[in-house]
Amino acid sequence: MLKTLLRSTALAAAIAFAPAAALTLAATAPAMAQAQGGDIVVTYKDDIATLDPAIGYDWQNWSIIKSLFSRLMDYTPGTPDLVPSLAESFTVSPDGLTYTFKLRKGVKFSNGRVVVPADVKYSIERAVDPKTQGPGAGFFGAIAGFDDFAAGKATGLAGIETPDTETVVFKLSRPDATFLHVLAINFASIVPKEAVEAAAGDFGKKPVGSGTFVLKDWVIGQKLVFARNPDYFVKGVPHIDSFTIEIGQEPLVALLRLQKGEVDIAGDGIPPAKFLEISKSPDAKDLIVDGQQLHTGYVTLNTKIKPFDNVKVRQALNMAINKERLVRIVNGRATPANQPLPPAMPGYDTAYKGYAYDVAKAKALLKEAGYADGFSTVLYSTNTDPQPRIAQAIQQDLAAVGVKAEIKALAQSNVIAAGGTEGEAPMIWSGGMAWIADFPDPSNFYGPILGCAGAVQGGWNWSWYCNEDLQKRAVAADSMSDPSKSAERVEAWKKIFVDVMADAPWIPVFNERRVVAKSKRMGGEPNIYVDPTRVINYDAIFVKP
């Protein structure tokens, strides 16, 4: 189930992170004996779609692109903590509208050329350029000149300046406190123009970057071989010498091979059918990595469709769902949720208890709202296992309070289309589609999925929820660009999400954890196999001596 859920994240997927400074790595994990060397084998069922950082946006290529390229900003492995990477240092102007970065000196692309500020400008313009057809353009919306460039009225982003050979200046059209995160996501990876042009549209198969690894060989349909970049700008990173990704490997077979030691990481996780067996085996603790990801699964209640325009109805339904039971359907690989943010996200409110499961109270509230006899509605879900089963369990819970929900299990794109069409889908179970944070900042859980801007045709705010007051507070919070105000900002977001829950546009259901299977020889904490911003952190994992 994990497999299907995650596969479908071609859209919804993506978590972000990159090679962090070895210093921070060493500082955070002094106890780890990180042996150098080793060649490992990783398996996936599906092809690696592309390694072009302006295009790749699924959970398989996300990790790999992270390691092939470097970005101005990155994260300490296993954490949501930002650190400068390709940038040596940076400053933010008091108004939050100007970001100035000094590049590290002498960093080289794997083609041997030194990285210069013009590469930064080129790479980000390339990600935004409509001709690239990249899914990440929208992240850079705060850069001055974005609208003109995105609409084809300008030939570049006016807001990126390269005054000298080591400085890049970003001018923003509005304050964006998440801007440093934006520069750490894959779409902000720095690429050399000459290599992109030489690849003639096939950069995704012939990537050139300045990351920890380089692509050595790609046999279409079979395997990809990545070798350590000997020129990487942080000494001692990465730890392994190479990793080979074998594709077309059935998860079940990959697991058998892993148990025999032929495979080091089964990238698709553990199939539900094998999960209990493996988790009860004596080797379980060496083989299974269970990590939190920045994910929340939820049911949207469309505030523009009766009776969900009534807040009491929405609150009642929040009390009607037995989340513990839903967690059991996914083999316990999730934690019941009571708020939009996942626990690993800054701004998660540990004090908030949400709406407890209480059928009697739910019925009473429905009666108060004038629906003593319940009502009929429609619940949308994607059609890959286990999503329809989860939808059925939700359906049963709803029936217990008198709400008759008809299930519409459709292909992912059709559910997304229905969600983004006003007045179309009363309820949607988000499983298989949403929402995994692109970067570890609470705003990422608001704007597109709970904010007014997302409540548009083709948008992802499937509750069509728009609270003007909260919207103002969200804009205010995202204007606090001063890094010293970040605690205050997180506090502001925490309150926003608690207030969202008072309006109950969602039923938060659970936070899915990610399970990866690894061989016994692989070392490191779970948080570098399920890194909150990059899934598998190839820079940090190591083979035990």
Next chain:
Amino acid sequence: MVLLLARRLTQAALILLGVAAITFVLLYALPADPAVLLAGRNATPQTVANIRHQLGLDLPLPVQFWNYIVHLLQGDLGRSFNQKTAVAPLILARLPATLTLMAAGIAIEVMIGLTLGVIAAVRRDGAIDRLVMTLSFVGVSTPQFLVALLLLYVFAATLGWFPMSGYGTPAHLVLPAFTLGILGAGWYARIVRSAMIDVLGQDYVRTAHAKGVPAARVVLRHALPNALLPVIAMIGIDIGQFMSGAVVVEAVFGWPGIGQLAWQAIQQVDIPIIMGVTLVSALAIVLGNLLADLIAPFIDPRIRAG
């Protein structure tokens, strides 16, 4: 002969055009909008519109089809939506694996099927016949994944005789080819048996027996060649079938064939790849049948005369 070939090739071209047209209309009539999938969840409607425009999805369907056919005639199968790279090399890269598995699978099913079919026909209504027929029945009705997993578990995971998964050496080929072969052999056994029974009842066979020709020679030299025609036709069909991908077998054994590519493309609504694979498969089916028709006269001179 040349005339026949010309006629059949023209037919083949028309069939392919028809297949292309039908697949095209079906795929583009799908409610799923590839542009939305490509654009991702952060896309503005403007981005989606841009992508749709660049992919040519905003053009009228007949124009899109015309463009596709024009490119197709130049050997260009278009670019994958998802992988953002040309489709033809993706398919070509997987052809060797598909062809190898196809050849090995057919060889195994024909060898097993012929042997069992002949024995069953000769020992008609005996215990061996009934055993063979039962086995072939089991063979044709067993799901591929069951046999594949069973072989994998016994011969790879437990005994370790063969690698569990992958491609490149003859050892890798054994289990996937046998999965296809064992299952397909059932069909061949049944067809060969009934064709043989038919032939064995004919006058010339009785004459041969009467002349004192050894029984084995009668069966193998006199009767069998005449029973081969349906087998040739069947191989023609199998070529087409296996070329379109042995999806299940490829999945279980990590065999990098066309089936895997097709399956992924379907899940991702990657229309250019689906189109490409469909056309290649259709071509294989047409060519397989053509090949069978061309070979038949050499096996049976009566067809040449007719």
